[in-house]
Amino acid sequence: MKTAIYTSYGSPEVIQIVDQEKPLPKPNEVLVRIKASSATRADTMMRAGIPKFGRLFLGSFKPKNTSLGTGFSGVIESVGTEVTQFKLGDEIFGEKLFSNGTNAEFLCIAEDSIIAFKPNNLSHQEAAPVCDGFLTSYNFLKDIVNIQQGQHILINGASGSLGTAAVQIAKLMGATVTSVCSTKNIELVKTLGADFVIDYKNDDFTKNTNTYDVIYDSVGKTNYSKSKNALKPSGVFITPVLSLNTLWYSMSNPKRVKFAATGLKKTEELKRLFLELVDFFKQKKLNTVIDKTYNLSEIIEAHHYLETGRKVGNIVIVNQ
Ligand SMILES: NC(=O)c1ccc[n+]([C@@H]2O[C@H](COP(=O)([O-])OP(=O)(O)OC[C@H]3O[C@@H](n4cnc5c(N)ncnc54)[C@H](OP(=O)(O)O)[C@@H]3O)[C@@H](O)[C@H]2O)c1
Structure with a gap:
């Protein structure tokens, strides 16, 4: 599968799109084919390693976590043996913090993390940035x-x-x-x-x-x-x-x-807030504002645009 990585801090050009093995879900995880993911100001700061005191957590000389993206929306392609709430074909969205990135074609994520069924009235592109x-x-x-x-x-x-x-x-x-x-x-x-x-x-x-x-x-x-x-x-x-x-x-x-x-908030607390937001979206009380969308292959361009500080609403990365 294609995935965006960065192995050193720096300008958007440190990002590479590489081929990796498609991940296999653990017993408590679902494998998601990602349709859309978020690209955020926080991603650009982690990629740049700025402010520098952030490197105390991110890795002193090079990033510990080399993947990019936290928000995503997609379709479940397979489920682990212990998964009870989700099944093949379900459309879900949410965020994956601190580990494998969502600016990729596939993602494995535990069923008790910050994920939920995507409301039908929300497109994948509108759903992916909700957690930012x-x-x-x-x-x-x-x-x-x-x-x-x-x-x-x-x-x-x-x-x-x-x-x-x-x-x-x-x-x-x-x-x-x-x-x-x-x-x-x-x-x-x-x-x-x-x-x-x-x-x-x-x-x-x-x-x-x-x-x-x-x-x-x-x-x-x-x-x-x-x-x-x-x-x-x-x-x-x-x-x-x-x-x-x-x-x-x-x-x-x-x-x-x-x-x-x-x-850094506890996952249970973030999930409570997330599920309340999902209800508001279902009731059409909230709308995602999208400025631009980019293909995964254009993620360097997306990061350059994010760094202008002029975006309106959200930037979304789409998988064709
Ligand atoms: N602590 C956390 O948990 C957390 C989580 C997520 C994000 N963040 C941080 O939150 C910050 C905001 O991110 P964001 O994605 O919402 O926005 P952003 O990309 O940082 O800012 C974009 C918007 O800011 C406006 N802007 C620029 N200068 C302005 C000024 N002087 N006064 C008022 N508006 C101005 C721009 O409009 P114009 O060009 O028209 O002015 C543009 O629409 C980032 O620094 C991000 O890292 C923190």
Whole structure:
């Protein structure tokens, strides 16, 4: 089978498409023929080994895990002898963290991991990126700050993968949503449900005072020090992007500033959030925003585009 790997840190050109043996499922695993997979900002950071302190976990001199991609959607091609919930031909989606990548033609994954039946109203391309933006933002909005009906949340970077998900989730949870994006994405974020939009090219939300219960900086373009005046006295600043400012304040003022690496959460807890999201998708309450799709053979190009920091929503890798 074809699979994308990288054996050293560096630019997108370190990625190679290689032929590997098709994996065989263990007794508790299913073998999935992958139809679509995600390519994310987190993938590009792992591939580049940047920020460098991340290499303490990823491998000091070269990556320990050489495969790419976590989100996927596909069709079960065979099942292990102990699998009870899934069968040949089932369409499933989810994510595989920390081991064999999903930017490949096949994948073996344990039946109790973060997988579920793909809703019929979702294409493989729409399903594959759900565990990036939606699962991360749902973890922040539900488990980390537990947004309440009527609270006012500002989402900075509302046009990214995490941002487009967060706008929709915050609306579902009953919040008033102010989205921050550039001029070209204003209409998009309005269609996702934003009540107010701030065009960061013309306005600076940090000049607002005492306005927001939560500021979710989904792209790491501001920080607590710059935006604290815009928070209400009991307001919370949350971000999935670690900076020195966030590190300092999340330790010195943990009620006010919160960072989390969602992938490090316990699998059972991630699965609970994932299954709740699956229900929302079944009820057509959420929509995946897709910017571009690439064939697996074009994954280097996909990584170059991801690194522009300009994508709108998600990038999807498809297998022909
Ligand atoms: N901690 C975790 O668990 C976790 C999990 C997943 C991802 N992440 C991280 O989350 C971050 C966000 O990823 P993403 O995929 O959603 O988005 P992204 O690709 O990092 O950002 C793309 C979007 O950001 C907008 N943008 C650029 N500059 C901006 C600014 N100054 N103000 C507001 N918006 C701006 C761009 O729109 P314009 O070009 O129109 O401005 C574009 O639509 C990444 O750093 C990723 O590594 C963390």
